[in-house]
Amino acid sequence: MTHTDSPPPSLYAAREPIFPRRVKGTFRTLKWWLMGAMLGIYYITPWLRWDRGPSLPDQAVLVDIANRRFFFFMIEIWPYEFYFVAGLLIMAGLGLFLFTSAAGRVWCGYACPQTVWTDLFILVERWVEGDRNARLRLHRQSWNIEKLRKRAVKWTVWLLIGLATGGAWVFYFTDAPTLLQNLIHGTAHPVAYITMAILTATTFFFGGFAREQICIYACPWPRIQAAMVDEDTLTIGYRDWRGEPRGKASVEGNGDCIDCMACVNVCPMGIDIRNGQQMACITCGLCIDACNDTMAKIGKPLNLISYMALTDETRERAGQPPKSVWAHVFRPRTVMYTVLWAGIGIALVVALFLRASIDVSVTPVRNPMFVTLSDGSIRNTYELRLRNKHGEDRWFTFAATSDAGFLLTLDGEPGLKVLVPANATKTQRLFVTAPAHSLGAEAARTDLRLWIQDLGTEAVPSNDRVHHDTVFNGKGE
Known part of the structure; x- marks a missing residue:
């Protein structure tokens, strides 16, 4: 007997393309509405306008990286207010936990960008190549004029969607109308073209070819x-105690499932839910x-497969x-997440509503701790960062309260007023001097x-003011 070495079995399974069949029903309609709403929000939002005054952008939603700010309609978030963004991200995570604990992977099935764009790409594919059986035939046939024409049309539409x-x-x-003109005339920043190229390619590949592979x-x-x-x-589960054994409805003893494979043919993940819950199920x-469509046609109760x-x-198997x-x-669990x-x-x-309209940070200069002037007075220096959140230049003035009398002066300014440009941060040195003896x-150390105070403008005066507690360092031991 001759022993022949056989090659080891391959652990790689080649991908079988999935061609979901068109289906009508409650959940398909819900998915269409959600897909339209989310795509509409994504594509339309950059073009919405919001009047913020003459010196601020009028784009309703704008991530202004150049000026390090985020605009969302009437809300303006500065870099030092990143805790708002962090809070929103935490809320998004908790919301995902909440919906998953209540209804499984509803995010994956209805709202995930991969699902939404894959649905859109399948819609285009069905429009160009036909429903499941037609697409299967086209996939299996050799390349000819018809196949080349349909694939070219489909891929062109996919590329336009990706673009x-x-x-x-x-x-x-950045400002959407201005960027669009620059893109058309070829004068936009190279980063814009590179980003668009990357997102076009990834959308084209993920939604058109990878599809369920990304999810799995x-x-x-x-x-x-x-x-x-x-x-x-x-x-989603299959009531096997009601559906088994599968077979023709006319055969006595068979369950409600007639093994029509409709549930498998419409699944975008290509799984058979009758085999039980699976990681690939979205x-x-x-x-x-x-x-339900099949059950209605053969006169059987609905929801053989349902949430x-x-x-x-356990209750249904026991007749409850x-x-x-x-x-x-x-x-x-869901109450806790909520x-x-x-x-x-x-x-x-x-x-958001309690944040101060004036934002100031005060940092004492520690090197040196204090300076003794020629007349014996002691001077401390403080570094001020004044943020003007308004759309026009603002005048700021300064004062001090303490048990000891202090004299305030500004570095480079003749008085105690300083002009801060619109939507900008100005660094200013403040000198606080205690007279000799x-x-x-x-x-x-003396509490200070x-x-x-924000004086506003000549046209619109303001009395907004804030305080900052610090200490004054003297020469005492």
């Missing part, structure tokens, strides 16, 4: 979600629409009614409160 996607993204970072292999969320769900989480609900929880499965949706949604989410949101709103000069 619009990249274009919309760069419009968020590149995205970490399918693995993280296991920690977010429990036995009361609503997710809970988009299309299999529910397909199965359900593990606790519902499932829990209500509200019982699944409102439970300790309270945390709402608490952070309320804190951000309060911080005064309480402030003789003591080691500096007052900064």
